Amino acid sequence: MSLSKQLLLLVSLIFLVVFSINFVLSLNKIKSYLEIEAQVHAQDTATSLGLSLSPYMTNESDPILETMINAIFDMGYYREIKLVNVDNKTLIKVTNDKVFSEVPQWLVDWLPMQTATASSEISSGWMLSGTVFVSTNPGFGYLKLYQLAQSAMTFTLITFVGAVLLLFLILRFVLSPLKNINALALSIAEGQFKTIEKIPWTTEVKNVALSMNLMSKKIEGVIDNLNNKLDSLGKKLHNDDLTGLLKKKCFESDMKQLFLSNTEAYVFIIKIDSLTKLTKEYNDEQIDTFLKAFAQALRDISACYQKHQVTPYRLLGSEFALLGRTLDRNQAEHLAQSLIGSLTEIAEQYGHTDIAHIGISSINPLGTPAISLASANEAFEQAQLIGANSYFIKEDSSHAKDVGEWKNLVLDVIDNRDYEIAYLDPIQDLTSERVLIEEASFHVLDSEGNPVPIGPFVAIAEKFTKIIELDRDVIQHAIECIDTQHLQHAIAVNVSTRTIKNAEFRTWLAEQLKSRPVGKQLIFNIAAYAVTKDFDVYCEFFRFVRALGAGVMIKRFEPQSMPLEYIKALRPDFIRLTRELSNDLTDHEAKTAFIETIVQAAKLLDIRVIAENVQSDEDRATLRALGVDGASR
Numbered sequence: 001m002s003l004s005k006q007l008l009l010l011v012s013l014i015f016l017v018v019f020s021i022n023f024v025l026s027l028n029k030i031k032s033y034l035e036i037e038a039q040v041h042a043q044d045t046a047t048s049l050g051l052s053l054s055p056y057m058t059n060e061s062d063p064i065l066e067t068m069i070n071a072i073f074d075m076g077y078y079r080e081i082k083l084v085n086v087d088n089k090t091l092i093k094v095t096n097d098k099v100f101s102e103v104p105q106w107l108v109d110w111l112p113m114q115t116a117t118a119s120s121e122i123s124s125g126w127m128l129s130g131t132v133f134v135s136t137n138p139g140f141g142y143l144k145l146y147q148l149a150q151s152a153m154t155f156t157l158i159t160f161v162g163a164v165l166l167l168f169l170i171l172r173f174v175l176s177p178l179k180n181i182n183a184l185a186l187s188i189a190e191g192q193f194k195t196i197e198k199i200p201w202t203t204e205v206k207n208v209a210l211s212m213n214l215m216s217k218k219i220e221g222v223i224d225n226l227n228n229k230l231d232s233l234g235k236k237l238h239n240d241d242l243t244g245l246l247k248k249k250c251f252e253s254d255m256k257q258l259f260l261s262n263t264e265a266y267v268f269i270i271k272i273d274s275l276t277k278l279t280k281e282y283n284d285e286q287i288d289t290f291l292k293a294f295a296q297a298l299r300d301i302s303a304c305y306q307k308h309q310v311t312p313y314r315l316l317g318s319e320f321a322l323l324g325r326t327l328d329r330n331q332a333e334h335l336a337q338s339l340i341g342s343l344t345e346i347a348e349q350y351g352h353t354d355i356a357h358i359g360i361s362s363i364n365p366l367g368t369p370a371i372s373l374a375s376a377n378e379a380f381e382q383a384q385l386i387g388a389n390s391y392f393i394k395e396d397s398s399h400a401k402d403v404g405e406w407k408n409l410v411l412d413v414i415d416n417r418d419y420e421i422a423y424l425d426p427i428q429d430l431t432s433e434r435v436l437i438e439e440a441s442f443h444v445l446d447s448e449g450n451p452v453p454i455g456p457f458v459a460i461a462e463k464f465t466k467i468i469e470l471d472r473d474v475i476q477h478a479i480e481c482i483d484t485q486h487l488q489h490a491i492a493v494n495v496s497t498r499t500i501k502n503a504e505f506r507t508w509l510a511e512q513l514k515s516r517p518v519g520k521q522l523i524f525n526i527a528a529y530a531v532t533k534d535f536d537v538y539c540e541f542f543r544f545v546r547a548l549g550a551g552v553m554i555k556r557f558e559p560q561s562m563p564l565e566y567i568k569a570l571r572p573d574f575i576r577l578t579r580e581l582s583n584d585l586t587d588h589e590a591k592t593a594f595i596e597t598i599v600q601a602a603k604l605l606d607i608r609v610i611a612e613n614v615q616s617d618e619d620r621a622t623l624r625a626l627g628v629d630g631a632s633r
Helices: 005-056 063-074 107-109 139-190 203-238 246-258 276-279 283-306 329-347 369-386 400-414 452-461 466-487 503-515 528-533 535-547 562-569 590-603 617-626
Strands: 078-085 090-095 115-123 129-134 265-271 312-316 319-324 357-363 391-394 420-429 437-442 491-496 522-527 549-559 575-579 610-611
Touching: 005 063, 005 078, 005 115, 005 139, 005 466, 063 078, 063 090, 078 575, 107 139, 129 139, 139 203, 203 535, 203 562, 203 590, 246 312, 246 319, 246 357, 246 369, 265 369, 283 319, 283 329, 283 522, 319 329, 329 357, 329 391, 329 491, 369 391, 400 452, 420 466, 437 466, 452 466, 466 491, 466 503, 466 522, 522 528, 528 535, 528 549, 528 562, 535 549, 535 562, 535 610, 549 562, 562 590, 575 590, 590 610, 590 617
Parallel strands: 357 391, 437 491, 491 522, 522 549, 549 575, 575 610
Antiparallel strands: 078 090, 078 129, 115 129, 265 319, 265 357, 312 319, 420 437
């Protein structure tokens, strides 16, 4: 019940109590007054009537006696007027037992009124000749009492309604800032650190509003500091100390993402052949300057191809790489020519004509990163044979054939449901060791009984829209498993971007979760790379899933994979760190500092952090000490 309703109810109860007491006391006072007034009126009537009848009592049969009594009786509110002689013989008696139907019986029973009776002796000369008795009719008193009660009740109700309306308006004005405070608290819980601009004038509410503003600013400051710390630690983990380019681990991770996202791209392997000669001719500081200039040349050319998402990396001391994610053959060749021009300029500055060679290979999304890198290295060897500062591009001619074979395999497997669904990689609570989450996974075997690589299988399934059917089957299997086996832990299921964009899938999912409400035991597992690529789509999907009661986990989270602002907006239930970040933590300050920082930020946002494939007990102990909630092996 809202505070305004509580105050209205309290005021109404107080008003009811005060009114009831006052109403009862008033009615009793009015009743007493009417009884006294009736007694006085009866006595006055008896006295005046006795004096009026006195001259005519010498003749008891005189008709004027009855005439005078009737005249008085008709003019007053009397029940009975009776005239008796000195022998107590009734000479005249008139009565009126009128009952007023307007007066409810409960009032008569509740407030019984005594009938007022008065008498007066009549004398003829010095002799007593009779007595007159006058009794009032209480019905008139009840009628008057009832009319007064109705008037009081009507006036009281009007006053009460007016007072309640006035109180409602006052409370709405006074308590309206509480709605802003509540909205601010909810926005803080959602990671949106706003402030109340219009400060209320009520002292208590004003103090609460100022306190909420202060808390919001402080939490926002903490989050910003953690975000800056994460950026700094991410750069330290992923960027080369000398050149500032991304390290080999980032290159390997980005290559994996290319294959997972079914993206056709080009990989450039650039090796400085003459670095050994240069080290003999120049000192360490000059060599460092040379490498920085070389890296800057790669960075400048990548900026020119920014729309194609070209990224430079330093793999080893003399080995560099570029990834061009949306390049075609002509664009890749044009980029290679630009690189050769920059390398030639740098070579001339250091008195050399031949400084580096470039091997370029197209990436077949149905292959593997190792195959693409091997192809790029073969292209590099070809470039060395061409001449100074040369390049060579090698295309994968088997791509079209692979697509046809994969398409037939994928369609046949999904249509016939020729795959196994299993629950693997249990994530255990690092404190209690109980299972928190298992991941639903499917396995496919080819005609020879060998495991089929999941990456290319999913890529082809997504390309030919069969991934929606596959995702639905895995989700339904997980829901049935939770429901029938009464699991205590959650199950994580993977869904593709094409699936979450499908309106029919959303309708189906809503029906499934309404008929079998498994709650947060069903967790949708989404890669950080996919979320960053289609942020608006996933942001809306996360809201849709939470409305159905299910949970969300962002997997493969690592430095620079996703800004903290995205995490604040998405508010997932879990963040799962990559295996590279979760292992080999001993004497690795940058990793532990990054994990500690992301855990602190997650706690503020009510998000749980888990790790992936943690092998050693030392690493698990370190993660537990850092505040990580769970980990798989």
